[in-house]
Amino acid sequence: SAVISQKPSRDICQRGTSLTIQCQVDSQVTMMFWYRQQPGQSLTLIATANQGSEATYESGFVIDKFPISRPNLTFSTLTVSNMSPEDSSIYLCSVWPRKIHSSTDTQYFGPGTRLTVL
Amino acid sequence: DAKTTQPPSMDCAEGRAANLPCNHSTISGNEYVYWYRQIHSQGPQYIIHGLKNNETNEMASLIITEDRKSSTLILPHATLRDTAVYYCIVRDVVEYGNKLVFGAGTILRVKS
Secondary structure, eight states: OOOEEEEOSEEEEOTTOOEEEEEEESSOOSEEEEEEEOTTOOEEEEEEEOTTSOOEEOTTOOTTTSOEEEEETTEEEEEEOSOOGGGOEEEEEEEEOOSSOOTTOOOEEOOOEEEEEO | OOOOBOOSEEEEETTSOEEEEEEOTTOOTTEEEEEEEEOTTSOOEEEEEESSSOEEOSSOEEEEOTTSSEEEEEETTOOGGGOEEEEEEEEESSSTTOOOOOOOOEEEEEEO
16 A cells, blocks of 8 residues: 655645645655546546656646656655636545556555645 | 446435446456545545456445446445545556546435
8 A cells, every 4th residue: 555645735825826736655656646626526637747757747737837746756746837716626646556567456545735726 | 538427426324235336338358447435525545446256345345247337336334434425437457557537426425
């Protein structure tokens, strides 16, 4: 298993500013993902954070708006840039722990960061 | 797009079994069925997954039909704390690390 922590747990920000969310895992993991959950909605994958290279973004998400870093196998950050009220969401970090696939593998999620943009 | 179809909501009496259905008619041979749940304001929690055989763990049982086109998650004795959104997801394990794509899920309300 993997224990994931996120900072901050919540924040209230002003329009036009940026916020960086940190994700820390208690063990080295192969894959890290960032998801967004808008109010009352399901989870939407933003991107896959790749260690040592640029993140892979899903359709509708761009690097200028959501820059991602992954300097090592236990840590990643997501920045929400030039925020607007439409960015108010819960942002979740998720990991796929192992390099070699096993039928017992599963994906784990952090507690989330609740962002409100005024 | 999500490859699964679930009812939007269900109610269950406390202490009774909760049976949550999921249709995945386009599932391929490499794809596992995963179940997660999300209790209000928390990150999704893994419940169980399976390929073609029925599976059971300390949380739940997963029943997959022989043709694999549908499955049922069973919570044997639902409690109020099981009230959550339940997500059924199919995932291709051959494509290692393939992303989890969430659908709308089923809101399960356990009532006393």
